[in-house]
Amino acid sequence: MSERDAIGVIGVGWVGLVTAACFAELGHRVVARDIDAEKVKALSRGETTIHEPGLADLVAKNAERLTFTTDMGELLDAATLLFVCVDTPPTPSGDADLSRVRAVVAELRAGGGHALVMKSTVPAGTGAAIRRELDESIGYVSCPEFLKEGSAVEDFMGPDRVVIGADPGDAEAVAAVARLYQPLGGEIVHTDVASAEMIKLASNAFLATKISFVNEIANVCEEVGADVTEVARGMGLDGRIGSAFLRAGIGYGGSCFPKDVSALKMLAGNTGYHFQLLNAVIEVNELQKRRVVGKLQKHLGSLVGRKIALLGLAFKPDTDDMREASSLVLAARLQGEGAEVVAYDPVAAAAARDLLGGVELRNSALEALEGADATVLVTEWPEFAELDWAAAAPRMARPLIVDGRNFLAPEALRAAGFAYEGIGRAIEPASSLTAGD
Numbered sequence: 001m002s003e004r005d006a007i008g009v010i011g012v013g014w015v016g017l018v019t020a021a022c023f024a025e026l027g028h029r030v031v032a033r034d035i036d037a038e039k040v041k042a043l044s045r046g047e048t049t050i051h052e053p054g055l056a057d058l059v060a061k062n063a064e065r066l067t068f069t070t071d072m073g074e075l076l077d078a079a080t081l082l083f084v085c086v087d088t089p090p091t092p093s094g095d096a097d098l099s100r101v102r103a104v105v106a107e108l109r110a111g112g113g114h115a116l117v118m119k120s121t122v123p124a125g126t127g128a129a130i131r132r133e134l135d136e137s138i139g140y141v142s143c144p145e146f147l148k149e150g151s152a153v154e155d156f157m158g159p160d161r162v163v164i165g166a167d168p169g170d171a172e173a174v175a176a177v178a179r180l181y182q183p184l185g186g187e188i189v190h191t192d193v194a195s196a197e198m199i200k201l202a203s204n205a206f207l208a209t210k211i212s213f214v215n216e217i218a219n220v221c222e223e224v225g226a227d228v229t230e231v232a233r234g235m236g237l238d239g240r241i242g243s244a245f246l247r248a249g250i251g252y253g254g255s256c257f258p259k260d261v262s263a264l265k266m267l268a269g270n271t272g273y274h275f276q277l278l279n280a281v282i283e284v285n286e287l288q289k290r291r292v293v294g295k296l297q298k299h300l301g302s303l304v305g306r307k308i309a310l311l312g313l314a315f316k317p318d319t320d321d322m323r324e325a326s327s328l329v330l331a332a333r334l335q336g337e338g339a340e341v342v343a344y345d346p347v348a349a350a351a352a353r354d355l356l357g358g359v360e361l362r363n364s365a366l367e368a369l370e371g372a373d374a375t376v377l378v379t380e381w382p383e384f385a386e387l388d389w390a391a392a393a394p395r396m397a398r399p400l401i402v403d404g405r406n407f408l409a410p411e412a413l414r415a416a417g418f419a420y421e422g423i424g425r426a427i428e429p430a431s432s433l434t435a436g437d
């Protein structure tokens with residue numbers, strides 16, 4: 001490593017901006033590069049480009065140590081460790097699109113003492129392929145990111161573990177990366193590159209599997225009169241199972257689970273191995289998003305001309321990220337059934353506007369509920385738990401709610417005059433409303 005002491009960050013999206021801001025908070029100078037000139041301009045003016053708790057404060061507080069640029073040369077001059085945080089979206093075939101990663105590799109220069117630290121999620125084998133192309137003077141370390149949107153700063157600053165995968169020849173870069181993460185605590189897992197890449201994909205695939213599993217349990221609960229929240233509570237207390245990611249709902253979304261599960265399935269397929277379990281995980285998730293339609297039809301009959309209010313659009317609370325959000329599928333399905341869809345989200349409206357053709361966006365939950373035949377809670381934003389539901393009920397044409405995240409208290413909603421349906425919870429008889437009137 002040379003004496004150039006800034007940390008380089010390439011790609012300033014969720015992972016990159018959090019990485020840059022957190023390293024700055026830890027006292028490092030950071031030069032962060034993005035190809036999106038508008039984003040770089042906004043960040044240079046001090047405007048944080050994504051909604052993530054605590055991030056704007058961190059960026060403002062550490063502005064002196066943070067430089068944003070579109071210029072790769074500036075980054076290469078200032079930093080030796082280059083954290084690659086570019087997006088790796090799915091291709092139409094479901095493989096990971098590595099074109100942005102490849103573009104970064106193509107811009108590197110030999111002999112500068114640089115090391116790439118791959119935080120982008122890439123299929124196992126990517127590091128080995130890059131290593132073969134890289135000049136020997138450039139180090140390569142796989143350091144996958146495990147932060148969760150909505151608690152990204154907290155996750156970065158207090159990781160469960162930090163995975164560092166490298167070839168023996170890259171020991172110097174490994175030591176430099178380990179030094180950076182040391183103050184954060186969390187076990188450092190030293191391993192080879194392919195294993196580090198697999199740890200990331202396998203972790204996300206496992207969590208997605210847990211979600212699809214509990215969603216199938218929920219669907220069976222509905223048939224046998226059990227309550228999945230009780231079942232999950234009882235299961236989760238078993239230390240071998242754990243309660244995390246055991247919450248039934250209308251399916252996972254976001255920028256990671258769908259694409260990473262698909263990328264792992266395709267990765268396996270490309271080697272000739274048929275990963276059967278992941279096919280089911282994906283299919284269950286797709287169908288789960290659509291089950292709400294049947295629940296509404298049970299109460300309302302045909303949805304033609306019915307006004308349905310969606311509460312929450314982002315794929316999870318505390319983010320404005322709409323990538324693969326369940327709301328997108330649900331809104332389209334409801335429109336397909338002839339319903340009029342209105343929606344409210346506390347922060348994701350701007351991000352959602354272009355994605356939700358024909359959906360009327362409202363400025364508050366109460367506005368969205370006005371005159372609605374039913375409402376669906378799609379994202380568990382805390383403000384929905386605090387809503388005065390008793391005041392909301394008379395504003396609706398019919399006080400019917402499908403709680404897609406099992407977030408609200410059924411008894412309280414029923415006391416407020418609602419017909420309440422959760423996911424995998426005791427079913428409200430359809431007769432409580434007049435179907436089809």
Ligand SMILES: NC(=O)c1ccc[n+]([C@@H]2O[C@H](COP(=O)([O-])OP(=O)(O)OC[C@H]3O[C@@H](n4cnc5c(N)ncnc54)[C@H](O)[C@@H]3O)[C@@H](O)[C@H]2O)c1
Pocket residue numbers: 010011012013014015016033034035036039085086087088100103104119120121122145146147148149255256
């Ligand atoms: N978002 C998450 O919660 C999360 C968590 C863990 C891992 N990851 C992984 O981290 C990676 C980044 O995810 P994200 O959500 O931050 O993506 P993002 O789309 O929010 O940000 C990626 C950024 O990279 C920029 N970029 C693209 N090509 C570039 C280049 N050649 N040089 C500089 N910048 C470039 C884009 O303009 C964009 O700003 C992905 O591989 C993702 O799977 C994401």
